[in-house]
Amino acid sequence: MTAAPDTPARPDTGARRLPAPVARVAAHETAAVTFTVNGTETTVEVPPRAHLGDVLRERLGLTGTHLGCEHGVCGMCTVLLDGEAARACLLFAVQCEGAEIVTVEGLGSPDDQHPLQQAFSAHHALQCGFCTPGMLMSSYDLLANAPEEAAENLPEAMSGVLCRCTGYRGILAAVSDVAGTYPDGVPEPRGCAPRMLVGRTSSGAGQAPEDAGTAAPQLTEVRLPSGPPSAVVDVTSPLTSPVDRVWGVLTDFDLLARCLPGARLVESLDEDRHRGRATVALGPVKLSFEGLAQVVERDPDAHRLRFHGQGKDTGGSATSADVVLVASPTPDGGTELTAHADVHLSGRVAQFGRALAGDVSRRLFEQFAAGVDEAAETGSVSEVTLGRRLGLAAGAARDAAVGAVRRTAQRLRARVRRRGDR
Amino acid sequence: MKAAPFAYVRPPTLDDVLAELAGGDGKVLAGGQSLVPVLAMRLGRPATLIDVTAVPELTEHGPTGRSGYRVAAAVRQRVVERDPAAQDVPLIPMAMPFVGHRELRSRGTVCGSLAHADPAAELPAVACCLDAQVEVSGPGGARTVSAQEFVTGAMTTTAGPEDVLTAVTFPTAGPGDGFGFAEIARRHGDFALAGVVCRVHVTGSGAVDSAVLTGFGISDRAVTRDVAALLATGEREEDLRPATIELAAEMVDTGGDTHGSTGYRRRLFAVLAARELARALRRAREGRTTT
Numbered sequence: 108m109t110a111a112p113d114t115p116a117r118p119d120t121g122a123r124r125l126p127a128p129v130a131r132v133a134a135h136e137t138a139a140v141t142f143t144v145n146g147t148e149t150t151v152e153v154p155p156r157a158h159l160g161d162v163l164r165e166r167l168g169l170t171g172t173h174l175g176c177e178h179g180v181c182g183m184c185t186v187l188l189d190g191e192a193a194r195a196c197l198l199f200a201v202q203c204e205g206a207e208i209v210t211v212e213g214l215g216s217p218d219d220q221h222p223l224q225q226a227f228s229a230h231h232a233l234q235c236g237f238c239t240p241g242m243l244m245s246s247y248d249l250l251a252n253a254p255e256e257a258a259e260n261l262p263e264a265m266s267g268v269l270c271r272c273t274g275y276r277g278i279l280a281a282v283s284d285v286a287g288t289y290p291d292g293v294p295e296p297r298g299c300a301p302r303m304l305v306g307r308t309s310s311g312a313g314q315a316p317e318d319a320g321t322a323a324p325q326l327t328e329v330r331l332p333s334g335p336p337s338a339v340v341d342v343t344s345p346l347t348s349p350v351d352r353v354w355g356v357l358t359d360f361d362l363l364a365r366c367l368p369g370a371r372l373v374e375s376l377d378e379d380r381h382r383g384r385a386t387v388a389l390g391p392v393k394l395s396f397e398g399l400a401q402v403v404e405r406d407p408d409a410h411r412l413r414f415h416g417q418g419k420d421t422g423g424s425a426t427s428a429d430v431v432l433v434a435s436p437t438p439d440g441g442t443e444l445t446a447h448a449d450v451h452l453s454g455r456v457a458q459f460g461r462a463l464a465g466d467v468s469r470r471l472f473e474q475f476a477a478g479v480d481e482a483a484e485t486g487s488v489s490e491v492t493l494g495r496r497l498g499l500a501a502g503a504a505r506d507a508a509v510g511a512v513r514r515t516a517q518r519l520r521a522r523v524r525r526r527g528d529r
Numbered sequence: 530m531k532a533a534p535f536a537y538v539r540p541p542t543l544d545d546v547l548a549e550l551a552g553g554d555g556k557v558l559a560g561g562q563s564l565v566p567v568l569a570m571r572l573g574r575p576a577t578l579i580d581v582t583a584v585p586e587l588t589e590h591g592p593t594g595r596s597g598y599r600v601a602a603a604v605r606q607r608v609v610e611r612d613p614a615a616q617d618v619p620l621i622p623m624a625m626p627f628v629g630h631r632e633l634r635s636r637g638t639v640c641g642s643l644a645h646a647d648p649a650a651e652l653p654a655v656a657c658c659l660d661a662q663v664e665v666s667g668p669g670g671a672r673t674v675s676a677q678e679f680v681t682g683a684m685t686t687t688a689g690p691e692d693v694l695t696a697v698t699f700p701t702a703g704p705g706d707g708f709g710f711a712e713i714a715r716r717h718g719d720f721a722l723a724g725v726v727c728r729v730h731v732t733g734s735g736a737v738d739s740a741v742l743t744g745f746g747i748s749d750r751a752v753t754r755d756v757a758a759l760l761a762t763g764e765r766e767e768d769l770r771p772a773t774i775e776l777a778a779e780m781v782d783t784g785g786d787t788h789g790s791t792g793y794r795r796r797l798f799a800v801l802a803a804r805e806l807a808r809a810l811r812r813a814r815e816g817r818t819t820t
Binding site: 138158194199338423 | 556576582632
């Protein structure tokens with residue numbers, strides 16, 4: 108993986124040294140991490156999942172860094188990492204070995220405020236003050252490292268930190284004032300003299316329960332939420348199989364579940380209620396839903412099947428859907444399968460959603476239709492076909508029972524991919 | 530919001546990274562600006578995070594070959610943004626200010642954006658428009674995939690769970706090239722409701738030689754089309770509009786969301802496409818590339 112020899116590649120020119128390798132730290136172990144905070148070198152023992160924001164606040168007593176959303180959106184936790192603004196909630200402390208961190212406490216002290224702090228005070232750039240540490244660290248980074256961006260469009264350049272008091276005018280006036288006073292660069296942080304960092308115990312500080320709600324509640328009845336659905340899916344797929352065979356698949360819930368990538372029937376409570384499991388894998392997102400499907404309408408003459416489905420993920424995400432499947436014969440002896448689904452999402456998956464939810468649901472239904480066609484043709488759906496068809500990696504089998512099948516399927520998939528890439 | 534427990538390792542070599550990835554339960558961590566939110570929301574619970582930032586060859590970036598600019602996996606977006614050599618790929622400085630915020634670009638990586646393959650992300654769209662070459666290493670060895678083939682769906686790529694994206698090479702601009710980039714988002718730094726990237730190449734006489742348009746935020750991935758024929762319908766924005774409206778009907782197939790319906794995104798896309806194609810053509814003819 109080296110660049111062409113005639114043009115030697117340059118190392119990362121950011122003021123970042125190459126981090127030292129770290130041997131594996133198990134999930135429940137801690138690692139000693141040494142970094143400099145506001146001019147003082149410190150070592151903390153942290154588990155891999157502890158993020159820098161928590162470590163600064165809970166372990167080092169530096170509560171000037173605030174935590175808002177804890178997933179990178181609000182900017183409250185902005186600190187300087189090796190001189191550049193970064194979100195402390197999107198950095199694990201184990202990643203910060205050898206780093207130089209400056210928090211708002213390092214920017215200035217009550218007796219010796221940084222010019223930015225003085226300007227925030229003079230321009231009344233804070234109301235409740237919650238966003239102020241993030242605003243200060245972000246604006247320091249802007250004026251120190253990218254003053255041209257500040258001159259070009261200050262509101263956009265400062266858009267990475269949110270203020271819910273809507274005090275933006277004062278904030279922008281303060282930053283603009285400092286930019287004007289120091290056209291050649293803002294003065295260095297002035298609170299970085301060596302000091303004693305207040306150590307705190309490591310007992311569970313800032314740690315969430317490890318697996319809150321591991322056991323998904325067992326559902327016995329499907330209840331659809333009221334209100335408009337998160338996504339509406341309408342997919343029409345031409346199938347080659349005749350309509351009677353397609354209807355045969357639609358009424359065989361075990362087979363039907365297998366047609367949906369990542370889904371499996373677990374048990375049938377009665378003719379109309381079926382418990383199942385479905386996994387959706389999208390890049391780093393991996394959701395495992397336990398749920399129930401309940402047939403509410405079955406019309407053999409019109410080849411129309413309507414069911415309600417509901418599923419819960421262990422991480423607190425939930426989905427439910429009102430699905431109508433209709434198979435109609437086509438003149439060429441095939442079948443047109445239409446699927447209409449009102450999909451409701453709740454929990455974290457809904458926050459993550461955007462248009463993705465509908466787009467992914469639609470692809471799933473298209474793949475489902477292809478599975479129905481194959482099942483109608485052959486009476487089963489092969490893992491290999493499923494694997495090849497899937498853009499969404501079929502993680503159908505998170506449970507050990509079918510783990511072996513999955514590994515085989517993955518190997519086959521990998522082989523197919525590699526062939527495809529050549 | 531705290532991530533579920535995971536093991537952490539920062540291997541010294543690419544081979545060690547691949548060894549850690551074997552088994553498929555790990556995730557590659559470079560900048561983590563897309564991955565960590567997923568972990569925080571517990572939408573993903575990988576067993577191990579494999580930090581690739583200590584592998585020396587993954588921190589390289591710079592010109593490669595005769596007309597390429599190569600960025601390896603651990604190189605941060607902000608480093609590329611400030612690299613004078615990256616100006617040779619004009620779409621990089623055009624698109625980079627729209628990638629999240631400054632505070633995210635200080636940690637986020639170029640290759641990470643490609644590997645994450647968000648359908649509304651800017652850098653995968655730039656890579657697809659330029660048909661950048663993506664280098665992937667896995668248990669079967671190293672391979673190079675064109676960006677358009679690399680992304681196969683929403684947050685889904687041809688890189689398997691045991692693979693790592695090691696680098697991407699963008700083609701640099703030459704004489705006769707002109708580029709366009711635009712996106713509309715609710716707020717600066719948000720994911721685009723709709724965006725376009727385009728590259729137009731003209732011959733010495735000013736005739737359109739090739740033209741490629743990529744849309745993002747409009748489907749489950751960035752969608753690329755050859756638009757040389759479309760540019761034959763005119764050279765001003767308003768002359769191109771009828772053709773881009775037709776193109777929007779074909780290319781924009783996202784279901785829409787609370788931020789914008791399918792129809793609204795089609796309209797955005799058609800307007801942006803006509804405007805940026807006209808600009809790119811003018812820039813190509815005037816030899817100004819981006820302004």
